[in-house]
Amino acid sequence: MNEEIAKQIxxxxxxxxxxxxxxxxxxxxxxxxxxxxxxxxxxxxxxxCRAKICSVPxxxxxxxxxxxxxxxxxxxxxxxxxxK
Numbered sequence: 001m002n003e004e005i006a007k008q009i010x011x012x013x014x015x016x017x018x019x020x021x022x023x024x025x026x027x028x029x030x031x032x033x034x035x036x037x038x039x040x041x042x043x044x045x046x047x048x049c050r051a052k053i054c055s056v057p058x059x060x061x062x063x064x065x066x067x068x069x070x071x072x073x074x075x076x077x078x079x080x081x082x083x084k
Contacts, residue, residue: 001062009070013083021081025054030081036064039078
């Protein structure tokens with residue numbers, strides 16, 4: 001995983017998971033979304049579409065396991081939102 005992205009995740013407020021990221025996008029509280037490279041294609045498509053509508057950049061980085069670890073949770077994470 002890119003060290004700069006990992007640093008952003010650990011030093012910023014985040015939300016983890018599809019439901020929280022979608023809510024954050026609709027509330028305009030997310031400045032960037034990170035989707036795991038091994039996330040489900042349907043999830044990637046939905047998040048990319050919602051983020052595009054909200055003009056929020058989406059990065060594809062790391063595996064679900066790596067994202068979960070960097071986010072400080074004990075389970076994998078397919079998607080993380082970095083809060084504004």
